[in-house]
Amino acid sequence: MFFCIFLRFAEKLFPKRGDFLAHKIGKQTIIIDSAVGIRSSAAVGSKKESEGPLGSSFDIINDDSRFGEKTWEKAESKMQELACWKALKKAEAEMAEIDFLFAGDLLNQCIASAFSARGSKVPFIGLYGACSTFAEGVGLASVFADSAAKNCLAVASSHFCSAERQYRFPLEYGGQRPPSAQWTATAAGAALVSRDSGAPFVKAVTFGTVEDLGINDQNNMGAAMAPAAAATLSQFFRDTYTDPDDYDLILTGDLGAVGAQLMRELMLREGFSLGDNYNDCGLMLYDREIQQVESGASGCGCSAAVLSGHVLPQMKKGVLKTVLALSTGALMSPTSVQQGETIPGVAHLVCFSNEKGGIF
């Protein structure tokens, strides 16, 4: 019996690596205790993105939004390839070192991701979370890097022209956009998630539930996604016993002006007041007045590029220390909209910190 007690004591004193593996706390949050971090990240954009307030934070800009390709779909694939290539180059890593690739986009059957991964010869995990894909990818990559792998690559993209033709109208069709409409970003972002890399570290991931409060206007996706974002964020705070003031920046993916305002109100009803440290990627990418994007930017590429090009590099510089990044997705399809269905939303959260140790 004394021996058993001794063994228990020894286990506590000398924990095995397995004791630190990603584990769930509360209802939805996965805690990552080991040093899984963003080794490098890269953002790719086009002309309109380069003219926005974050224009200088893009690693690669091509004024030709076809990226030298024949179709918009191929252009989007090319953007993903470029983003991955640049992220690897920054980390001085090779594609062969990557254990798993998590990629997603908005196109039917995720062709931008699958086609761009053709040459990589890396195990490919295709994701669809609409515009929530980047956080979904980074979250999954972090959990994988904490246990089954060492290096994972997460990438997401969207293209204004390929999204318009799939979800809305041909490009040259003349029409006016309502004030709640958003502009799909022509952008891609990639992040190399590695174990035992430097800051910023991924401390926790919260995968969100699908929420639907009955919005059926596809020109008002911010309002459709805000309930999902509020549900995920408030659950994260409850799971980790933290509150909004504990973070330097809380960032939602692409709620836009309408969605961000609703997000604040919904969070207040959940008992959390979002202060000046709250912002939305959709409000950062473009100058809404000058660039005429109505409620703001949207698309997988919006949060992917803002995080990869702007926020994560700022964390590397030490300007920001703790960041909560949520990507928000509207899970409708052109068919479901035509059939009169309401628009469900989902939001996934990744908690970044420059602290190597546990912060919860």
Place this chain on the structure above:
Amino acid sequence: MSISPDEYKKLGEKAVPKTKSLRNLTGAFLIGGGICLFGQFLLNFYLDMGLSTPSSSTACSMTLVAVSAVLTGFGVYDKIAKFGGGGTLVPITGFANAVVSPAMEYKSEGFVLGLGVKIFTIAGPVIVYGVLASVVYGIIYWAMGII
């Protein structure tokens, strides 16, 4: 979430900024009126050229459609429409734009399955219900004649 869909709908309506009606109406009036003025100019021009009245109106419509198609091709029409709104949608020019823009867009999927299939994605319903309405109108007209 501790909010009902009805409550959220009200909250959502408050958050959406109002459409700039005055600006949109002015734009529609100016551009729509401008197109009609141009149409009238064309009509008078063809009449002066010696065409009969029915032929002049046909020639006028054809010219408007052609101009609108060319402007769509050069990527100008959607910019005018952004300002003009309903003013560019209602006249025959809007119809031309609705046919030419999908033709351009879906060319990448081939001339048969892309362009051929999708050219009427926007204008199709207008044609279907336009023909249907004219049939109904025709029947009424015919019935009125009998009475």
